[in-house]
Amino acid sequence: MTVNTYLSNTGWLYRFDPRAKIFFLVLLLGWVFLPVTLAGLGCMLLLILFTALSNPGPRFVLSTFTSILPMIIFMVLFAPFNVRSGTALITIHSFVLLTEEGALQVLRLAIRFISITYLATLLFATTPMPEILLALQWYRLPYKASLIITLAFTYIPFIADGFAQIEESHRLREAGAHLERKRIGKIRSLIPTLTSSLVLALRSIPTLALSLELRGYGRANKRTRYHDLSSYRRTFTDFLISGMIPVISFLVFKA
Amino acid sequence: MNKEKHALKVAVVTVLTAVVVVFTLVIRIPTTKGYLNLCDVAICFIAFTFGPISAFLAAGLGTAIADLISGYAQWAPISFVVHGIEGLLIALIVRKQPLSKMRILLAAIGCILTVSLGYFVLSALFISTVAVAAAEIPPNMIQAGVGAVFGFALSKAIKRAYPPVSALSW
Numbered sequence: 001m002t003v004n005t006y007l008s009n010t011g012w013l014y015r016f017d018p019r020a021k022i023f024f025l026v027l028l029l030g031w032v033f034l035p036v037t038l039a040g041l042g043c044m045l046l047l048i049l050f051t052a053l054s055n056p057g058p059r060f061v062l063s064t065f066t067s068i069l070p071m072i073i074f075m076v077l078f079a080p081f082n083v084r085s086g087t088a089l090i091t092i093h094s095f096v097l098l099t100e101e102g103a104l105q106v107l108r109l110a111i112r113f114i115s116i117t118y119l120a121t122l123l124f125a126t127t128p129m130p131e132i133l134l135a136l137q138w139y140r141l142p143y144k145a146s147l148i149i150t151l152a153f154t155y156i157p158f159i160a161d162g163f164a165q166i167e168e169s170h171r172l173r174e175a176g177a178h179l180e181r182k183r184i185g186k187i188r189s190l191i192p193t194l195t196s197s198l199v200l201a202l203r204s205i206p207t208l209a210l211s212l213e214l215r216g217y218g219r220a221n222k223r224t225r226y227h228d229l230s231s232y233r234r235t236f237t238d239f240l241i242s243g244m245i246p247v248i249s250f251l252v253f254k255a
Numbered sequence: 256m257n258k259e260k261h262a263l264k265v266a267v268v269t270v271l272t273a274v275v276v277v278f279t280l281v282i283r284i285p286t287t288k289g290y291l292n293l294c295d296v297a298i299c300f301i302a303f304t305f306g307p308i309s310a311f312l313a314a315g316l317g318t319a320i321a322d323l324i325s326g327y328a329q330w331a332p333i334s335f336v337v338h339g340i341e342g343l344l345i346a347l348i349v350r351k352q353p354l355s356k357m358r359i360l361l362a363a364i365g366c367i368l369t370v371s372l373g374y375f376v377l378s379a380l381f382i383s384t385v386a387v388a389a390a391e392i393p394p395n396m397i398q399a400g401v402g403a404v405f406g407f408a409l410s411k412a413i414k415r416a417y418p419p420v421s422a423l424s425w
Contacts, residue, residue: 005324005326033268075384121328146310155272156276158273191405194409195409198300198409199417202417205423
């Protein structure tokens with residue numbers, strides 16, 4: 001099971017300070033909801049797409065777009081019919097099928113949705129998870145929360161592997177009986193597999209608690225850290241850029 | 256659980272978070288705006304077995320991490336809020352023992368309403384449109400309903416198969 005969202009590459013976004021990147025992300029996520037012109041929103045999407053193409057690369061752009069394509073199609077097909085006012089674009093006899101306002105609104109919503117998707121996925125594609133957690137700690141995320149997230153990422157493959165092995169052994173014991181079952185039967189047949197997998201996972205809790213205590217968790221002296229964000233030397237510049245782009249683009253494209 | 260057992264609490268939430276992630280990613284049925292999965296089975300199991308705090312944290316974090324891993328990062332904050340509240344609500348309803356059939360039914364209804372209405376309101380407000388968000392209400396209701404039924408069944412099965420689990424709730 002792949003749990004890594006980071007895509008290794010060498011673009012400028014990879015050298016951007018993760019703390020500034022989070023700040024930039026939050027500002028841009030707010031920016032797409034501000035009253036800006038449709039052209040402005042389109043320009044911002046182009047800027048985001050250009051950043052995605054020049055950093056993680058075309059494959060990332062394509063795979064992200066493929067994952068949201070069904071929803072965009074659904075949005076384009078059905079959303080315009082909710083707006084009945086304005087200039088009619090398509091009419092069948094006297095029934096107005098599509099208005100100009102409806103088409104413009106769905107275009108705005110689609111651009112906003114695509115922008116949000118790329119913004120959120122770009123952060124995780126260009127920043128390793130430990131650095132995101134360090135950046136979040138810099139923003140005062142509690143130590144306990146970052147510890148849970150870090151440890152959960154190491155436990156996911158362990159539990160997923162356990163599930164796969166148990167599922168396989170249950171399937172071998174049933175010898176093809178699962179092929180004849182209907183959908184509900186198949187879900188019901190998951191119960192023994194899920195129970196065994198859960199017991200396996202729950203049994204690891206006392207061991208994990210013990211190893212945390214052995215490593216000094218809960219004591220006054222905190223554990224040693226070997227990883228920090230000191231390699232990013234342009235923090236101020238990155239924060240400045242992160243603040244300037246949304247502010248300037250809002251002033252330019254204000255509706 | 257003793258209030259001083261910080262390491263055990265961290266271990267419980269960590270493993271349960273990982274369990275929610277795995278359940279979310281095991282079976283994935285694509286829909287118009289994401290996918291249907293077994294996350295509600297895991298959340299309901301945790302809420303029925305472990306208490307409100309574990310349920311809130313594991314459900315919220317687990318579903319948010321699953322969204323991040325599977326390339327639906329834009330849904331992560333919404334999943335954190337909706338599923339976190341779902342876990343918390345169910346756990347609070349079923350907390351009082353002995354558990355009556357009425358409270359189990361109430362927990363299942365709470366689960367269905369939280370998931371379907373939560374996703375509808377938040378995705379219509381922040382990500383998509385009312386029409387698109389409304390189209391996802393029926394599949395979300397089915398997913399949450401199946402989750403409540405199988406989550407309760409799993410909770411009973413686990414309590415029989417692994418009795419020490421009762422000592423891990425708080």
